[in-house]
Amino acid sequence: MRRWRISVIALAVLFCFSSFVPAHPRQNRASGREQEILRIQQLIQEHDLDNAHLALAAAAKQYPTDEGFDNLLGIVEAQQGNHLAAEKSFRRAIARAPKFTGAYLNLGRLYQENTAADPQARRKALDVYGRVLEYEAANAEANYQSAALFLQLGQYEKSLAHISRLLGEQRKSAQTISIQCADYAGLGNHQATDDAAARLMAAPDISEPDAQQALLGLLPGKRDDLIVSLLESLQSRQQLTPGLFEALGLTYERMDRLPEARATLEKSFVDGKSSSALLMELARIAHLQKDYQGALGYLAHARDLEPRKASLHYYFGVVCVDLSLIAEARNSFEKAVQLEPQNPDYNYAMGAASAFRHDPAEAVPYFEKYLKLKPQDPRGKLAMGAALFRAKDYQHALPWLKQSAGIPAIAARAHYYLGAIALEQGQLEEAFVELQEALKAKPDFTDALAELGQYYLKRRNYQQAEKQIQLALQIEPDHYAANFYLLMLYTRTKDARERAQAKRFDELKELMAEKTQEFLRIVEVRPFESP
Numbered sequence: 001m002r003r004w005r006i007s008v009i010a011l012a013v014l015f016c017f018s019s020f021v022p023a024h025p026r027q028n029r030a031s032g033r034e035q036e037i038l039r040i041q042q043l044i045q046e047h048d049l050d051n052a053h054l055a056l057a058a059a060a061k062q063y064p065t066d067e068g069f070d071n072l073l074g075i076v077e078a079q080q081g082n083h084l085a086a087e088k089s090f091r092r093a094i095a096r097a098p099k100f101t102g103a104y105l106n107l108g109r110l111y112q113e114n115t116a117a118d119p120q121a122r123r124k125a126l127d128v129y130g131r132v133l134e135y136e137a138a139n140a141e142a143n144y145q146s147a148a149l150f151l152q153l154g155q156y157e158k159s160l161a162h163i164s165r166l167l168g169e170q171r172k173s174a175q176t177i178s179i180q181c182a183d184y185a186g187l188g189n190h191q192a193t194d195d196a197a198a199r200l201m202a203a204p205d206i207s208e209p210d211a212q213q214a215l216l217g218l219l220p221g222k223r224d225d226l227i228v229s230l231l232e233s234l235q236s237r238q239q240l241t242p243g244l245f246e247a248l249g250l251t252y253e254r255m256d257r258l259p260e261a262r263a264t265l266e267k268s269f270v271d272g273k274s275s276s277a278l279l280m281e282l283a284r285i286a287h288l289q290k291d292y293q294g295a296l297g298y299l300a301h302a303r304d305l306e307p308r309k310a311s312l313h314y315y316f317g318v319v320c321v322d323l324s325l326i327a328e329a330r331n332s333f334e335k336a337v338q339l340e341p342q343n344p345d346y347n348y349a350m351g352a353a354s355a356f357r358h359d360p361a362e363a364v365p366y367f368e369k370y371l372k373l374k375p376q377d378p379r380g381k382l383a384m385g386a387a388l389f390r391a392k393d394y395q396h397a398l399p400w401l402k403q404s405a406g407i408p409a410i411a412a413r414a415h416y417y418l419g420a421i422a423l424e425q426g427q428l429e430e431a432f433v434e435l436q437e438a439l440k441a442k443p444d445f446t447d448a449l450a451e452l453g454q455y456y457l458k459r460r461n462y463q464q465a466e467k468q469i470q471l472a473l474q475i476e477p478d479h480y481a482a483n484f485y486l487l488m489l490y491t492r493t494k495d496a497r498e499r500a501q502a503k504r505f506d507e508l509k510e511l512m513a514e515k516t517q518e519f520l521r522i523v524e525v526r527p528f529e530s531p
Contacts, residue, residue: 049076065096070092074086074106108132112125122149126146140170143166144176157183174205175210181197182217184196185218188221193221193226197223206237207234208241231247242267246265249264249281262286265282283319313336313339317331317332336349344373348379351370356390360390367387382401382404386413416438423451436452447472450468453472453486454481469485469489487502
């Protein structure tokens with residue numbers, strides 16, 4: 001049995017030479033014909049395809065109805081990449097000799113090599129192997145390839161049925177065990193999967209294709225434990241290929257073994273060449289590790305590889321938010337929106353970043369677009385109200401915020417904004433009610449606590465003002481507004497702590513804490529794993 005992953009170019013020649021020498025079902029031909037077949041076979045083995053093609057053209061004139069030469073011609077055409085011509089040649093050989101097993105197997109393998117271009121290729125290959133099994137039920141190659149194909153299609157029971165037809169020694173090979181392991185995993189047979197995996201790892205002939213084949217069932221069967229054991233076992237014997245390094249790294253990630261995942265995925269780069277998809281995975285892992293600089297590095301590389309891929313610009317912006325690089329975040333979100341203007345999440349992020357420009361009203365068109373694309377998402381209504389609040393357009397902000405206040409998931413922040421507007425407009429009683437509603441929904445809401453402190457400052461109730469401000473600072477020591485209000489309090493009351501608080505507040509201004517903290521709270525761009 002030969003692996004289906006080996007190219008049809010190499011395998012077809014082996015089929016021809018090992019399964020039917022001299023490439024013909026009948027044995028009573030003249031020695032001249034046999035010598036010509038051997039000569040052409042030699043040319044194929046030496047990859048002298050041009051001369052093999054010329055020799056076959058000459059043979060066709062001498063033996064115009066000979067299926068053996070049709071089969072050889074199909075092999076040459078397959079090696080030259082002429083799949084359609086090769087298919088015609090193999091079918092012509094089969095038409096002339098309906099039980100020409102070698103031509104059937106070559107045709108089946110040709111289809112298997114063409115699965116990327118032809119969605120029906122696997123079904124065609126199964127049909128071809130099925131025709132062989134109609135007259136030769138124990139044919140090892142046809143059964144093995146049928147089992148492999150049914151595994152790829154997720155038809156695990158049919159795959160196992162073909163494996164059961166193989167002889168004892170054939171069933172002991174690693175490539176056969178790998179199919180059994182995958183099938184049992186796909187069927188959810190835990191114990192049988194464990195047993196097959198143990199036999200596979202102990203098999204002396206295990207190799208990369210066996211591991212890849214086992215993954216076809218282990219992955220959908222969610223047997224990450226066995227994937228790690230299998231690939232680590234194989235790695236102890238040989239260097240893993242980039243594809244298997246990637247599979248192992250992704251499995252580590254699913255198991256929350258992030259340092260191992262990151263180190264393993266980096267090994268999957270081929271000769272220093274990386275893909276944006278792989279870099280994205282590395283960025284995701286770095287982000288989970290809170291290594292934002294590392295994540296940004298991976299994403300920057302990915303953007304260089306695919307500058308027209310909007311999601312990479314979006315995620316770059318998300319990580320910039322984590323690093324408080326607000327201007328860079330907005331530039332990245334803007335690029336994402338330019339590339340995919342109808343993506344709601346990109347518009348939302350762009351609106352959120354624009355709300356912190358010199359003119360916060362720049363955010364409004366993006367939130368309008370978001371609301372049009374996702375009218376049922378309450379987040380958009382709150383974001384619109386927040387942007388208009390920052391633009392001091394209270395008249396237009398109020399309707400959005402009042403709508404948001406009726407939605408439990410976002411009510412606390414909506415009440416906070418309504419309270420802040422009331423304070424700005426001198427409506428102190430209304431402000432108090434709104435801020436109390438915000439704190440009722442979220443008692444540790446630092447923004448609302450700080451604004452309640454301002455409310456008491458306006459009421460000249462300095463004792464209560466300090467109490468609320470200190471509560472906010474206990475939760476978030478660097479809260480910009482709370483520190484500002486505390487400075488105001490100390491200044492008004494001529495408190496001896498005023499100088500120290502002034503110094504503290506100047507430090508916060510230098511760190512731009514207000515932009516950082518408020519941006520992260522209010523923007524709430526989609527998590528790194530979305531969209």
